[in-house]
Amino acid sequence: xxxxxxxxxxxxxxxxxxxxxxxxxxxxxxxxxxxxxxxxxxxxxxxxxxxxxxxxxxxxxxxxxxxxxxxxxxxxxxxxxxxxxxxxxxxxxxxxxxxxxxxxxxxxxxxxxxxxxxxxxxxxxxxxxxxxxxxxxxxxxxxxxxxxxxxxxxxxxxxxxxxxxxxxxxxxxxxxxxxxxxxxxxxxxxxxxxxxxxxxxxxxxxxxxxxxxxxxxxxxxxxxxxxxxxxxxxxxxxxxxxxxxxxxxxxxxxxxxxxxxxxxxxxxxxxxxxxxxxxxxxxxxxxxxxxxxxxxxxxxxxxxxxxxxxxxxxxxxxxxxxxxxxxxxxxxxxxxxxxxxxxxxxxxxxxxxxxxxxxxxxxxxxxxxxxxxxxxxxxxxxxxxxxxxxxxxxxxxxxxxxxxxxxxxxxxx
Numbered sequence: 001x002x003x004x005x006x007x008x009x010x011x012x013x014x015x016x017x018x019x020x021x022x023x024x025x026x027x028x029x030x031x032x033x034x035x036x037x038x039x040x041x042x043x044x045x046x047x048x049x050x051x052x053x054x055x056x057x058x059x060x061x062x063x064x065x066x067x068x069x070x071x072x073x074x075x076x077x078x079x080x081x082x083x084x085x086x087x088x089x090x091x092x093x094x095x096x097x098x099x100x101x102x103x104x105x106x107x108x109x110x111x112x113x114x115x116x117x118x119x120x121x122x123x124x125x126x127x128x129x130x131x132x133x134x135x136x137x138x139x140x141x142x143x144x145x146x147x148x149x150x151x152x153x154x155x156x157x158x159x160x161x162x163x164x165x166x167x168x169x170x171x172x173x174x175x176x177x178x179x180x181x182x183x184x185x186x187x188x189x190x191x192x193x194x195x196x197x198x199x200x201x202x203x204x205x206x207x208x209x210x211x212x213x214x215x216x217x218x219x220x221x222x223x224x225x226x227x228x229x230x231x232x233x234x235x236x237x238x239x240x241x242x243x244x245x246x247x248x249x250x251x252x253x254x255x256x257x258x259x260x261x262x263x264x265x266x267x268x269x270x271x272x273x274x275x276x277x278x279x280x281x282x283x284x285x286x287x288x289x290x291x292x293x294x295x296x297x298x299x300x301x302x303x304x305x306x307x308x309x310x311x312x313x314x315x316x317x318x319x320x321x322x323x324x325x326x327x328x329x330x331x332x333x334x335x336x337x338x339x340x341x342x343x344x345x346x347x348x349x350x351x352x353x354x355x356x357x358x359x360x361x362x363x364x365x366x367x368x369x370x371x372x373x374x375x376x377x378x379x380x381x382x383x384x385x386x387x388x389x390x391x392x393x394x395x396x397x398x399x400x401x402x403x404x405x406x407x408x409x410x411x412x413x
Contacts, residue, residue: 026348031131033341049115145212149393186354207325228312
């Protein structure tokens with residue numbers, strides 16, 4: 001049997017965390033489900049630009065000439081070229097990374113600029129901004145991080161509350177009672193759905209938290225201290241070309257890249273200056289097939305070759321859970337995350353409905369805890385651990401404590 005008073009105390013904090021977090025979790029689950037269709041939304045835009053029609057007598061322009069055309073047409077410096085997989089596609093050159101990424105496409109037969117594309121060009125970008133920062137910029141990203149931290153707390157407290165009070169009989173907690181009133185039905189729907197999705201929720205949070213501002217910054221610091229991130233030379237840091245003679249043309253570099261026979265989408269990173277290197281990398285799944293190769297831009301000699309095994313364990317784990325979070329590990333992963341997003345939406349919505357049905361008039365309905373109850377050392381240690389692990393969660397606890405102290409002081413006066 002579990003501690004009934006502790007159950008009441010955890011239920012109170014599960015309620016407080018949920019009343020603030022669940023409406024936003026609902027937004028995140030809905031936008032997350034929509035964002036899984038990012039590829040399908042962007043594909044027609046890109047295909048409209050990238051698809052070209054060529055006659056059999058047309059000759060390909062040299063890649064070097066295409067690069068010069070793209071450089072003149074692009075306002076920002078180009079940093080990589082994507083190898084075309086088909087002959088009826090324009091050549092993609094890329095400027096910037098992540099949210100600042102923009103591609104320009106050059107017809108390899110006519111030399112005409114077919115068009116430009118950025119992830120910001122579709123409505124899916126707004127969904128991403130809503131999902132990642134609630135359209136609130138830097139403040140929004142931190143608020144989403146705080147919600148994610150509290151989601152971990154809701155998960156832990158919810159599992160304890162879900163476990164039956166008496167005799168450990170689990171049958172009732174696996175079923176949804178449909179004939180005991182609406183409030184019981186929606187409460188069971190929330191609890192049972194939450195139990196069955198708890199592991200997926202933990203994995204999904206693990207895929208997002210390392211990319212947040214505060215927790216993510218601390219995570220990167222630990223990676224640096226433990227040398228478990230990308231090797232510095234993965235991105236070409238510390239590597240250089242021997243400046244001697246004329247540099248290789250992009251056409252010669254394309255031949256070298258093609259000879260590597262890499263899986264997935266292959267990109268050629270362009271030298272940033274006269275002493276840096278060409279880099280050849282591939283984006284593919286499984287992640288273990290990814291490589292990064294750096295070539296001297298003058299001699300073409302291989303300067304450094306990296307395999308996925310050279311990446312530190314924390315970064316490998318981080319990249320895996322991020323790919324899992326985004327449904328990129330295959331169709332099974334995509335469908336699993338889509339169904340999970342639906343389940344999370346149901347869980348959040350049912351919690352709101354259940355609360356609304358049980359909420360007293362003109363009161364919040366916060367669960368009561370016996371005044372003489374004191375939390376044990378084990379629970380306090382766990383709370384302290386979570387407060388250190390998730391600094392924004394710790395800060396929120398401090399603000400709650402200060403607010404309670406100020407309120408109590410006013411009542412005394």
